[in-house]
Amino acid sequence: MAQHDLTHAPSPVHSGDRAAHRHLATLLASADVRLDGQRPWDLQLLGEGVPERVLAHGNLGLGETYMDGLWTCQHLDQLFDRLLRADMASRVRSLSTAWHHLRARWLNLQTEPRAWQVGQQHYDLGNAFYAAMLDRRMTYTCALWEGARDLDEAQENKLELVCQKLGLQSGMHVLDIGCGWGSFMKYAAERHGVRCTGVTISAEQAALGRQLCEGLPVAFHLMDYRGLSERFDRIVSLGMFEHVGQKNYDTYMSVAKRCLAPDGLFLLHTIGRNEPGHGTDPWIHKYIFPNGELPTIAQIGHACERRFVVEDLHNFGADYDRTLMTWHQRFEDAWPRFAEQLGERFHRMWRYYLLSCAGAFRARDVQLWQWVLSHPGRAGVYRRVSAPR
Numbered sequence: 001m002a003q004h005d006l007t008h009a010p011s012p013v014h015s016g017d018r019a020a021h022r023h024l025a026t027l028l029a030s031a032d033v034r035l036d037g038q039r040p041w042d043l044q045l046l047g048e049g050v051p052e053r054v055l056a057h058g059n060l061g062l063g064e065t066y067m068d069g070l071w072t073c074q075h076l077d078q079l080f081d082r083l084l085r086a087d088m089a090s091r092v093r094s095l096s097t098a099w100h101h102l103r104a105r106w107l108n109l110q111t112e113p114r115a116w117q118v119g120q121q122h123y124d125l126g127n128a129f130y131a132a133m134l135d136r137r138m139t140y141t142c143a144l145w146e147g148a149r150d151l152d153e154a155q156e157n158k159l160e161l162v163c164q165k166l167g168l169q170s171g172m173h174v175l176d177i178g179c180g181w182g183s184f185m186k187y188a189a190e191r192h193g194v195r196c197t198g199v200t201i202s203a204e205q206a207a208l209g210r211q212l213c214e215g216l217p218v219a220f221h222l223m224d225y226r227g228l229s230e231r232f233d234r235i236v237s238l239g240m241f242e243h244v245g246q247k248n249y250d251t252y253m254s255v256a257k258r259c260l261a262p263d264g265l266f267l268l269h270t271i272g273r274n275e276p277g278h279g280t281d282p283w284i285h286k287y288i289f290p291n292g293e294l295p296t297i298a299q300i301g302h303a304c305e306r307r308f309v310v311e312d313l314h315n316f317g318a319d320y321d322r323t324l325m326t327w328h329q330r331f332e333d334a335w336p337r338f339a340e341q342l343g344e345r346f347h348r349m350w351r352y353y354l355l356s357c358a359g360a361f362r363a364r365d366v367q368l369w370q371w372v373l374s375h376p377g378r379a380g381v382y383r384r385v386s387a388p389r
Contacts, residue, residue, distance in 0.1 A: 020051040031086035033079060041078035045071050058089065063283035063356075067348045076352060077325065080359025112224050117290045123202035127181075129342075132334035133327050137183040138212075141239035141269060142320040142368045146387060151326050154319075159187040160388040162236060165312065165372050166265050168192040172233040175199075175259060177225050178240020182209035182218060189216040197232070199223050225255055233261050241270035241300075242280075245293045249303035256373075257307045263378055266308065268371040271320075272296060274364075288353050294366065308373035311382040317361055317368035324358035 025035045034042045047070035053061035065071055073079045134140055135155040143154035144161055162184065168174070170193030176185050179198025182205075188194050195217040200206050206220045213220075225240075235256055244252045260266050273294040280292040297313075304310060331354065335347060360366045372382065 017052050020055055024051040024054055027088065028083075031082040031088055033082055040075040041073065041082055043071055043073050043079065047071070058282065060282040060286065063287070063349075063352055066352050067287075067345050069344075069348065076355035077321075077328075077358040077362065080356045081362045082359075084360055084363035084365040112226055119201035119203070119205075121290055122288060123180075123200075124204040127204055127208045129338055130181075132337065133331045137187065138181040138208075139183040140180055142271075142316065143323045143326075144316060144388075145319050145322050151323075151330075154323070155183070156187070157388050159184055160191070161385065162238070162267055162269070162370070163188055163192050164385045164388060165370070166234045166236065166267055168194050168234065170194065173197070174234045174236060175228070175230075175232040177228070177235065177237040177256070178243070179205075179209065179220065180238075181205050182213045182220065184236060184238055185209075185218045186213050186216060189213070189218050194234075197221065197230070199225060199228065226251060228255050228259050230259060231261050232259055233264050235260050235264065235266040236269075237267070238269040239271070241268060242292050242294055243289070244295075245291065246295065246299055249295070249299060253303045253307050257375070260375065262375055264375070265311070265382075266373040268300070268369075268373065270295060270300075270369055270371075271317075272300070272367045272369050274367070284353070287349055297369070300369075300371065304371075304373060309376050309378065310371060311374050312370075312372040312384050314370045314386065315367050316370075317364070317366065320361040320366075320368050321358050324354050324361065328354040328358065 021035070028035060028043065032041075036042070036045055047065075047068070050065045050070050053065050055061075057064070130140065131138060135143075135151045137152070137155060137159075139155040139159065142158065143151060144157040145154045146157070148154035148157055166174075168188060172194045174185070174188060174194050174196045176182075176196060176198040179185055179196075179200050180202075182196075182198055185196035185198050189196055197219045198209070199221045200209075201222070201224060203222060206222045209218075209220050237256075241252070256266055271294055273296055276296050276299065277294075280289060280294060285292060301310065328351065331350060339347065357366075361368075374382065
């Protein structure tokens, strides 16, 4: 992991708000974090105004001042592990954060026209960039690490687990909602002899995916999920539901229901949170995943009511910590290739994104769930699969 430069002397508190400095120091102390401390998870001030901006804007202020180079930390993942275990977000309440959550509560931020924003801002960032960070199949979702020696094996473990949970058989037609660069579809077509159709809102993903899957019975469509109507033997969705938004959960599940064959299975793989809320973290919303929203188990369960039977629910969110730390290391190793193009502020932004998320999964503040769903009345007993055979 890249080490941050700690050779700078901590910036003194000059004419700024000393009360804000003292208040932030007190809050951080409750998470065993020190301002200008020397431990790997302590926050080192390098410029003025950080306490004021953090107290005024919460994590948006914390993330933006980090991007601005006003503070640093040797291990951001350890910092966020401690902040989230101490429930720091509930202690720092700001008007900007409240406004962000009110907008998410009252407005549908994931309408069909708005759905394309995350594709343009995040997924169209550049195929070469993602290829450098991800595994050889370009799988941008949580890996399954048990028995794996490296990221490539851990991602194939996950893909094989999905195939087994779905009971794939040669000749089946599988829909992948939010197919990315086609890592699952390519794997399933090659290893299990199925035909796949994928939809994505990223032009970059679709273009590269078609190249990677050339010669296989795999089709990519650049479209929103709401336009789907064809029937499929199986449906899979890996890491896309986080972009749906709770105002659209019923619509999403209705689309999946009409597209799933009567005896089919639907596997939904999604990050989720422990308690209800509206919208995602304000910093994540502004800089990483616009309009995102993490569901709860209750929200997904409610959307399944009268539509699906829940055959299985599996949580392996702790594996996302290692996945993100591995992506971070690969990102740092590859950074010299992208530094001139993307700039140092992006470097700090992306580091903050990967390591703050790793800390969140380590603290078990967020989870990773795989749901297996079926139509009511489907014949037979679903046999649970917990690891690739």
